[in-house]
Amino acid sequence: MPVDISLNVNGKAVSAQVEDRTLLVELLRENLRLTGTHVGCDTSQCGACVVHVDGRSVKACTMLARQAQGAAVTTIEGLAEDGKLHPMQEAFRENHGLQCGFCTPGMVMSALDLVARNPDPSGAEVREWLEGNLCRCTGYHNIVKSILAGANAMRGGS
Amino acid sequence: MAENGIGAAVPRTEDHRFLTGTGDYTDDTNLPHQTYAAFVRSTHPHATFTLDTSAAAAAPGVVAVLTGADFAADGKGSLICGWAVTGKDGEPHKAPPHPVLAADTVRHVGDAMAIVVAESARAARDAAEQVEVDYSPLPAVASMREALADGAPQIHAEAPGNLCYDWEIGDRAATDEAFARAHHVTRLDLVNNRLIPNAMEPRAAIGDYNPASGNYTLRLTSQNPHVHRLVLAAFVQIAPEHKLHVIAPDVGGGFGSKIFIYQEETAxxxxxxxxxxxxxxxxxxxxxFVADAHGRDHESHVELALDADGRFLGLRVSTLANMGAYLSTFASCVPSYLYGTLMQGQYTTGAIYCEVKAVFTNTTPVDALRGAGRPEATYVVERIVDRAAHETGIDPAELRRRNFIPSDAFPYPTQVALEYDSGNYALALDRALELADYAGFDARRAEAGARGKLRGIGLSAYIEACGIAPSQVVGSLGAGVGLWESGGIRFNPTGNVLVYTGSHSHGQGHETTFAQLVSDYLGVPFENVEVVHGDTEKTPFGMGTYGSRSLAVGGSALVKAMDKVIAKGRKIAAFSLEASEEDVEFSGGDFTVAGTDKRMNIAEVAFSAYVPHNYPLDELEPGLEETGFYDPANFTFPAGTHVCEVEVDPETGVTEIVNWVAVDDFGNVINPMIVEGQVHGGVAHGIGQALLEGCTYDAGGQLLTGSFMDYTMPRADDLPDMTVDTTCTPCPHNPLGVKGCGEAGAIAAPAAVMNAVTHALGTSAIDMPATPQAVWRALGSQSQARA
Structure with a gap:
C-alpha cells in the first residue's frame, strides 16, 4: 500500500511515495540516492546505517520511512559545509579512524550523538557508547582516538 | 624525509569520500533497466531436491526464475579450486564439482538452487519464497571426526570417506628420531575455531550484458577483479576474457572473503x-553467514620434544582441516602450504613433521581468512611452546629466546620447505617485554589477586610468509596461477601521474601509500599522483590483494615501472639537454647533467615526450608510460612478538584484556600510520577469535550462529587500547625492503590471548573462544579436580 510522506533531509524538504514496508534506509538510499548511509546487517546490530532523526541517532534500518513523516533527518552527506569537513569528520581523517569506510558514516553519526549528550567523554565512555556500531577493520583503537579528538575540537580545543 | 614521502604518516587520500558518504560501493550503483536477484537457498544441510518454480515465475514483477538445469543447459562450467594439493599417496586432492546452482543435491545450508530475477529487490525476495522445494533429506555430517568415521554419510561420490587429501610435510623419520632422544615431551590438543569473516560490507554484484557488442560487465565486491575475470571466463565460461569487464569499486573490507569466485556473482x-x-x-x-566462505576450523594434536636444556628437538603436528561442503577457490592450499610450511616458527627446531587431513562436511565452504593458515600454524607453535615453558619451569620468554634462530643465521633454510630471508627475533621480543613491563608482571598479578582477579600474561612470537609469492615456488606446489603483480606509471603531458596497480585496496589505503611511494621515487608532488585500481579495463592484469602482498609485490612492480620511466626520461633529457645519456643523473624529480647546471624536471620531460616536434623518432619513441611486472624471488617473512595481559573474574568467567603490546618487523615502512592501523585491526580479529567468535553448527549441519545476535563480533568495549611498535630488518630481495603488515595481528593475537588466559587460569584445558562460560567451566573443572 503506497503512502505519501514528506520530511526534511539534510536541510531540504523532500517528499516521496513509498511502500508501507519501506525502511527509512531504503528511502534514503534508493529514493533520495543518499548512498552514504550503509546497510551492513539485517538485525540492527552493525550501526552502518545510523542517521540522526530530530537530532538523535537512529538505525535507519530499524525505522519505517513513514515513521519519519515530518521529521528532520541528517545523514553523513549533511555534515560537511561548503566542502569543509565537520570537526568530527576531520578528526577521523587525522587519526586514521577509518579503513574500508563502510562503517564510517554510522560511526561518525553515532559519535556526534554521543558528543551531543556528553561533550567530554572518556575513552571508556566512547567504547561503551559504540556498542551498537561494528567495525571489522580498525580494532576501534583509532575510532576511539578520533572521537575523543573530534569531541575536543567541537569543544573548541585544538 | 619528504613531507608526503616514504616513511611519512600521511593522512589518507581516500578518506574524504568515505567521510562524506560519497564512496562508491557496489550496492551504491543502479544501472538503467536494472533488475534484482534473490536466491533460493537450501534450508537442509544435505538433501536431494526438486523445484517447482511455476508460482514464483508468475509472481508480480518477476522477470525470470533460473535453475541449475537452465545453467547446465547453457553448457556453463562449475566453480573451481585453483590449487591442486598432492597428498601422501601422490594423488591430487579430490575436487568434486561445485555447481553454480545445485541441480539435484544440496550439500550445505545456504547452497543456492535457483536465482529469481525481478523488477525490484522486494519482488525478487517475495517470489523466491514462492519457489516450492521438495527436499528428500540425506544423512548429514558437520563434524570432521564423524565425517571420517566408517559409515559416515558420503558427501561426494568423488571423495570416498569425505577425504579431500591426506598431506604431509617435513621429515617423519628424523622427527621420530628426535622424539626418541627427548628429555621432555609436551603434548597438546588444540581446536582452531571456525570463524565467519563478516566484512562490514556484504557481498554484492551487478551483472550486465550488452547485446550490441556481446560484452559482459560485472561490478562486484572483489579483492582481485582480474582473477574473477579469469575464472569466470576460462573455467565457468560465461564469456571470453576480452568480452568480460570486471570492476571492483570501493569495497568495504575483504579479509579474504572477497577473493573467491562464488555462486552468486556467477549466477x-x-x-x-x-x-x-x-x-x-x-x-x-x-x-x-551461510554463503561467504568461512575460515580456520582445525583440530590438531601437537607434540614438542625438548632436550635437557629446553632446546626444541622436534615438532610433530597432526591436523584435521574442515573444507566444508565444496572446495572453495583457494581452500586446499590454506591448511597445507600456508600452514605446514610455517611450523618452524621463529625457532631452530631440528626436525618437523606435519600431516593434515582435509575433510568434507555438510557445512559452508572454508577458505582463506585474514592470515589463512598462518594464524593456525602460529597457534600450534606458540601454544605448545608456552605449554612447554610452564611444564619445564623455564620462563616463556627465556625458552623462546633460547630457541630463536639467531639474527646472523639468515638466510635460514627451514625444515618445512621455506627459506627465511631476514629477521631479528630477539630484538622484537626484548622490545615487547620492555613495553609490556614483563618484569613487573608478578607484582601486578599479586595486586590483581588481592582484588579477587586472576591475572595472566601471554606471549606470541609469530612468523608469517607473506608477499605471496614466487610463481615458480607456488607453481611447483600446485598453484594454478602465477603470483606476480603488475604496476603501471602514466605521465600525462601536464606532468601529473596516473598509477595503475593490479592489487586492490579495500581498506588498506593503497591510494595513499602507493602515491607516497611514487611521489617520493619520481620526485612528483604527492597531490599530482592518482592511484587507479580495481578495473580490468584500466589496469594491467594483476593478481589482486591478499596474503599481505600489495606493497611487497605490487609496490615492487611499480618500482620496476618507475625505473623504466626514469630510464626513458634519461634518454629524453639527454636529447633535450644535448648531453650524453651516461652523464644524465636523476634525483628528486630532476634530470641533471653531471658537472653542469643543466637540468630538466621530470614534468618537463613528460611534456617533451608528448610534444616530440624534433625527436629523432628512430631512436626515441614519444610518450612517457611504462608497465612493470614483478615476480619476487621469495616470500617475505614478517615476524614479531605480541604480549597480551588479561584479568579473569573467576566469579563470572569474564576475561578482560588489560594490556596489549605488539612489536612487529615489517621491514621498511611507507606510512607508519596506516601500518599501525593494520596491526590494530588484525589484533582485533585475533582477539575476536580467541575470546568471542565461534561459528557453531549442530550435529546435523544447521548453522546455530547465523546472525550478529548469535555470532559475537568484537565490539569497542571488548578491546583494549594497543601499544604498537616496530623493528626493522629490511626484506633483502624486494626493491623496497618491505614485508607486509595486513595479517600480522590476526596471526599473532590468538596464541597471545590464550597463553595469557591459560596462564591466568592455571590450566590449558580450554579452547577458543574463551567465552565467560568456557572460562567459568574450566575453572569449575579445575576446582572439581582439586576437591
Whole structure:
C-alpha cells in the first residue's frame, strides 16, 4: 500500500511515495540516492546505517520511512559545509579512524550523538557508547582516538 | 624525509569520500533497466531436491526464475579450486564439482538452487519464497571426526570417506628420531575455531550484458577483479576474457572473503546475459553467514620434544582441516602450504613433521581468512611452546629466546620447505617485554589477586610468509596461477601521474601509500599522483590483494615501472639537454647533467615526450608510460612478538584484556600510520577469535550462529587500547625492503590471548573462544579436580 510522506533531509524538504514496508534506509538510499548511509546487517546490530532523526541517532534500518513523516533527518552527506569537513569528520581523517569506510558514516553519526549528550567523554565512555556500531577493520583503537579528538575540537580545543 | 614521502604518516587520500558518504560501493550503483536477484537457498544441510518454480515465475514483477538445469543447459562450467594439493599417496586432492546452482543435491545450508530475477529487490525476495522445494533429506555430517568415521554419510561420490587429501610435510623419520632422544615431551590438543569473516560490507554484484557488442560487465565486491575475470571466463565460461569487464569499486573490507569466485556473482552475470538486462544482487547479512566462505576450523594434536636444556628437538603436528561442503577457490592450499610450511616458527627446531587431513562436511565452504593458515600454524607453535615453558619451569620468554634462530643465521633454510630471508627475533621480543613491563608482571598479578582477579600474561612470537609469492615456488606446489603483480606509471603531458596497480585496496589505503611511494621515487608532488585500481579495463592484469602482498609485490612492480620511466626520461633529457645519456643523473624529480647546471624536471620531460616536434623518432619513441611486472624471488617473512595481559573474574568467567603490546618487523615502512592501523585491526580479529567468535553448527549441519545476535563480533568495549611498535630488518630481495603488515595481528593475537588466559587460569584445558562460560567451566573443572 503506497503512502505519501514528506520530511526534511539534510536541510531540504523532500517528499516521496513509498511502500508501507519501506525502511527509512531504503528511502534514503534508493529514493533520495543518499548512498552514504550503509546497510551492513539485517538485525540492527552493525550501526552502518545510523542517521540522526530530530537530532538523535537512529538505525535507519530499524525505522519505517513513514515513521519519519515530518521529521528532520541528517545523514553523513549533511555534515560537511561548503566542502569543509565537520570537526568530527576531520578528526577521523587525522587519526586514521577509518579503513574500508563502510562503517564510517554510522560511526561518525553515532559519535556526534554521543558528543551531543556528553561533550567530554572518556575513552571508556566512547567504547561503551559504540556498542551498537561494528567495525571489522580498525580494532576501534583509532575510532576511539578520533572521537575523543573530534569531541575536543567541537569543544573548541585544538 | 619528504613531507608526503616514504616513511611519512600521511593522512589518507581516500578518506574524504568515505567521510562524506560519497564512496562508491557496489550496492551504491543502479544501472538503467536494472533488475534484482534473490536466491533460493537450501534450508537442509544435505538433501536431494526438486523445484517447482511455476508460482514464483508468475509472481508480480518477476522477470525470470533460473535453475541449475537452465545453467547446465547453457553448457556453463562449475566453480573451481585453483590449487591442486598432492597428498601422501601422490594423488591430487579430490575436487568434486561445485555447481553454480545445485541441480539435484544440496550439500550445505545456504547452497543456492535457483536465482529469481525481478523488477525490484522486494519482488525478487517475495517470489523466491514462492519457489516450492521438495527436499528428500540425506544423512548429514558437520563434524570432521564423524565425517571420517566408517559409515559416515558420503558427501561426494568423488571423495570416498569425505577425504579431500591426506598431506604431509617435513621429515617423519628424523622427527621420530628426535622424539626418541627427548628429555621432555609436551603434548597438546588444540581446536582452531571456525570463524565467519563478516566484512562490514556484504557481498554484492551487478551483472550486465550488452547485446550490441556481446560484452559482459560485472561490478562486484572483489579483492582481485582480474582473477574473477579469469575464472569466470576460462573455467565457468560465461564469456571470453576480452568480452568480460570486471570492476571492483570501493569495497568495504575483504579479509579474504572477497577473493573467491562464488555462486552468486556467477549466477548474476549469467542471468544478465539470459535476460539481456542488468541484474543486481546484494547479500543481506543472513546470506553472508551461510554463503561467504568461512575460515580456520582445525583440530590438531601437537607434540614438542625438548632436550635437557629446553632446546626444541622436534615438532610433530597432526591436523584435521574442515573444507566444508565444496572446495572453495583457494581452500586446499590454506591448511597445507600456508600452514605446514610455517611450523618452524621463529625457532631452530631440528626436525618437523606435519600431516593434515582435509575433510568434507555438510557445512559452508572454508577458505582463506585474514592470515589463512598462518594464524593456525602460529597457534600450534606458540601454544605448545608456552605449554612447554610452564611444564619445564623455564620462563616463556627465556625458552623462546633460547630457541630463536639467531639474527646472523639468515638466510635460514627451514625444515618445512621455506627459506627465511631476514629477521631479528630477539630484538622484537626484548622490545615487547620492555613495553609490556614483563618484569613487573608478578607484582601486578599479586595486586590483581588481592582484588579477587586472576591475572595472566601471554606471549606470541609469530612468523608469517607473506608477499605471496614466487610463481615458480607456488607453481611447483600446485598453484594454478602465477603470483606476480603488475604496476603501471602514466605521465600525462601536464606532468601529473596516473598509477595503475593490479592489487586492490579495500581498506588498506593503497591510494595513499602507493602515491607516497611514487611521489617520493619520481620526485612528483604527492597531490599530482592518482592511484587507479580495481578495473580490468584500466589496469594491467594483476593478481589482486591478499596474503599481505600489495606493497611487497605490487609496490615492487611499480618500482620496476618507475625505473623504466626514469630510464626513458634519461634518454629524453639527454636529447633535450644535448648531453650524453651516461652523464644524465636523476634525483628528486630532476634530470641533471653531471658537472653542469643543466637540468630538466621530470614534468618537463613528460611534456617533451608528448610534444616530440624534433625527436629523432628512430631512436626515441614519444610518450612517457611504462608497465612493470614483478615476480619476487621469495616470500617475505614478517615476524614479531605480541604480549597480551588479561584479568579473569573467576566469579563470572569474564576475561578482560588489560594490556596489549605488539612489536612487529615489517621491514621498511611507507606510512607508519596506516601500518599501525593494520596491526590494530588484525589484533582485533585475533582477539575476536580467541575470546568471542565461534561459528557453531549442530550435529546435523544447521548453522546455530547465523546472525550478529548469535555470532559475537568484537565490539569497542571488548578491546583494549594497543601499544604498537616496530623493528626493522629490511626484506633483502624486494626493491623496497618491505614485508607486509595486513595479517600480522590476526596471526599473532590468538596464541597471545590464550597463553595469557591459560596462564591466568592455571590450566590449558580450554579452547577458543574463551567465552565467560568456557572460562567459568574450566575453572569449575579445575576446582572439581582439586576437591
Amino acid at each position: 548474476v552475470l549469467w542471468a544478465a546475459g539470459r535476460i539481456g538486462r542488468p541484474v543486481k544482487w546484494t547479500a543481506d547479512r543472513s546470506e553472508s
